[in-house]
Amino acid sequence: MLQEPKTIDELVGLLDSLGVETRERSEDQLSEERYYAALPRQGYSARCEMALPGDLSGKRVLDLMCRSGKGAYKIADLVGPDGFVLGIDPDEDRIGRARELAPCNHPQGDDWRRTLAFSQGCPEDLRSAGVKDATFDVVVVNSSLNLVRDLSSVLCEIVRALAPGGFLYHAGVFAESPLPKEPMGELAARGNVFGAARTKRTFERAVREAGFSTCVFAPGDGVVPSGFEFTPELVNRRFQASVVRAGV
DSSP, rough: OOOOOSSSSHHHHHHHHTTTTOOOOHHHHHHHHHHHHHHOOOOGGOOOOOOOOOOOTEEEEEETTTTTTTHHHHHHHHOTTTOOEEEEOOOHHHHHHHHHOOOOOHHTGGGGGGTTEEEEETTTGGGGTOOOOOOEEEEEEEEGGGOOOOOHHHHHHHHHHEEEEEEEEEEEEEEEOOOOOHHEEEHTTTTTTTTTTOHHHHHHHHHHHHHEEEEEOOOOOEOOOGGGOGGGTTTTTTTEEEEEEEEE
């Protein structure tokens, strides 16, 4: 009979004896967790509408920054019984909520785990959420890339996760002219998608530096900040909402 561990060292020893991998988190990982724990998830990035690519039937899709899973449920409908969807979010409570509601929102009901899963993890370190190399056909991100702590690291992780021929599908907000780096970072940490918006040219450069071979922007529409996202720094600045498809 297993004894209940009373200390962290005893817990690690118990997990090791059961063959469960344990590893000490780095300072970078702890900093990422603190950043996302404090990040407001409201405003434009919290919209329920979700742009998705065409035929997803049978595809393996990663829904990154999935929040409480509404988009992942929608994608699960589209991939069908031969596909698979993994939703990842840094917020443990949101992941728990997504799992709790899955039987009511998935076409397979209580058997939802056959084609859908949710895992907690930061987008800069998808390995911590169980993502292996070249395991997904599509990575979907809905309006959240402006808010990540380290865009370059996130894009490199997406490249690593994509199988040959796979692609990133990102519905984002782009600026005609971005703010300087310091106020951009401050507004990103406050959950302001507009204040953190890059130009399309800057975003494409980051995408290609991460290892993507193509980057195509769909025609976009003008969009304006509102509510808490409308700040003095953004007066008279222009933004466009556009979908990006970047292939490896």
